[in-house]
């Protein structure tokens with residue numbers, strides 16, 4: 001099983017995901033703002049390219065759910081204290097997404 005945390009690109013909320021080992025793509029809907037999220041689960045660090053609006057962080061399969069939940073809550077507290085991210089990047093990314101949403 002693969003598991004870890006992902007962050008909604010729209011409202012910046014972190015969520016826990018658990019998928020089958022062969023799953024490469026995450027397809028979720030944010031329970032907070034309803035944003036449809038599609039992301040590739042990629043364990044390679046330091047990937048360059050366009051800034052990722054959706055963040056996916058994988059954790060080892062043996063990590064207990066309570067630990068994931070603890071980290072999720074800690075991260076959700078963390079981003080609320082920080083100033084807004086680059087609004088231009090966010091806006092252009094959102095437009096791109098809306099094209100792909102059925």
Ligand SMILES: [Zn+2]
Pocket residue numbers: 008009010011012013030031032033034035
């Ligand atoms: Zn959201």
